[in-house]
Amino acid sequence: MNGAAKLEKSEMRNTVLQNCSVMIGLESLSYWLMGLAPTWFHVGNVALHAACCLLFTRAALSVAGLKTPFAALGGLLFASHPVHTEAVTGIVGRADVLACFFFLLSFLAYHDDGWWGTERRIFFSSIMAALSILAKETGVTVLLVNLAFDLYKSWPPVKRSLLDMQWNEESLQFARRAAKVFMVTSLLLVFRLAMLQGGLPRFSRQDNPSAFHPCPHVRMLTFCYLVAFNFWLLLCPATLSHDWQMGSIPLVTSLADYRNLATCLFFAGFLWLAYRIMADFESHKHAPLVLGAMLLCIPFLPATNLLVTVGFVIAERVLYIPSLGVVLIVAYGAQVLYEKMSGSARLQFLLTCWFVVMLASFCSRTMYRNLDWSSREALVRAGIRALPHNAKMHYNLGNYLRDTGRPELAKKHYSEALRLWPSYASAHNNLGTLMTEGLDAESHFLAAIRHSPGHVNAHYNLGQVYRRMNRSEEAVFMLERCLRLNAGYTPAYLLLAKLHSGPLVGRLLRHVIRLQPTSADYLAEYATWLLHNYRIAEAQKYYEEALRLQNSHRTSFLGLARAVRSKGPKARLHQLLLRWHMICCGQKRQRLVYTGDLYLRSWEHYKPGQVTSLPEQSDRPVVACNTVEMPSLLVPGSEDSHQPIRKLRSLPERSESNLRRPG
Structure with a gap:
């Protein structure tokens, strides 16, 4: 994937439980057909967006009743709206586009008689709604939209039935449809809660600061302002960002805040709109x-945070479906104005020019915004330009600068992130990994742990610092805490193995390969320990297993050659080296290893300039690490049994001079 896609990796992990079988199936199909090529991923997203535009135009024409030119105007406005860039461009946004696709299919199946007959429309609409909720949980709202618009169309007979206290045929049919919709909605909500294991997702203060403020009036004022701000983004998408966390929008803490004026204006307009809608239930003059x-x-x-707490302040991708409503209202407004100007061709021409300019500005802004999503660097720098007071933006830019070998600039942006958000644990952790002085690094890792006691990487990195400072007892203690937080955190086991000696090292390395049985590096490391302890036959088995997993694994080739050399058979050694040389011919970057050098010289002495590959540097400072979650904190006590990790501290430690320094 491209750089912008990589930036979303952590966010994608947080939405794994939300984007379910339909999304996974589509991604699997895309990977099976095209692999990880980003071009085809974007082609798929654009195709889905185009399908949504066509479906929306159909709904505006056949259900809302717009005239053809204005239904087309609505489709063009929806297609070019800049706020859709995140949803159409990003990995996570595909769920929103896919949910909208099934949302519109469900709506058309329910209300467009030209698609399915009256008898089957509830069934097909429910199927599409189920697929929409499988893409994203907001898809369930299509059933409420279907029922609300059905009530609007059926209101005159329903009203007569209520006044007469007697069912009529039309109101009875509506009641049956409503009962079916409520039943399907209940089943889908129960299914969705079951997928979430009966509870709602948990979020942190940095995800949504307003939701964690202790004062109810501050929360309510901020939530109401955020609703108005989202509506403003749909009307005027001038300031767009891929991340609105961490103080991007300051809290509204008092009634004197001038932003309350915008909130009041929005809700005044909303109340006027609600009044017009209630009045139109009788006349049915303004269905769009x-x-x-x-x-x-x-x-x-x-x-809106009014029903449940969400894990974001603003998220442009969640505006993908609500933008349908804004675009439909704007297109209907254009139709009404055009009809009122029927006596003046000049005014109609000016109105046409106005909407042409609006479409051109939308297209221009969308193209410009797509350039921001063209690479990781462009995206993070665009975020800094849009929200320079957002700590997350400086953190993201610091990560990019660190990864591209500019640590001093990375330190500057990590420090700025901490100035804006002093309790930012991840920024403390990443800044600590760049500190050359042990005490400075220690202070940042301790701060990260203080602000986020469950920060696994900070515990591990602090253990590394203590190891380099020859404070082995404290290093072991931190690694133990790290493993209590995540018993499958393999780098911690590897570092513990470097802090101890004797049989326990073998048990730790053995446990690592149980956690990561497909890692050639870990298999080779365990085999090397076996070789050093003269368990040559076992070492040879694990080297061969590593080569089975990765046939060009240099460390395993050299280790296996050494194991074979110690047994004595020259023919097997020559066979190994010939095999390695054949691999080198296909991989020009590999360096040759000479048979005589392996057999006659000591393993630790090579010809001048000859380099062998080193094992993976497992004790480097960790920013993020994918691990296997384990249920308990145990390490093997023997080949088939386990003993608690606490017994590690009673074992002798290696001196600092024998420990491998981080890279």
């Missing part, structure tokens, strides 16, 4: 306005 308000409000309701 009613439908647009429903599409705007109902799908956006879960993201």
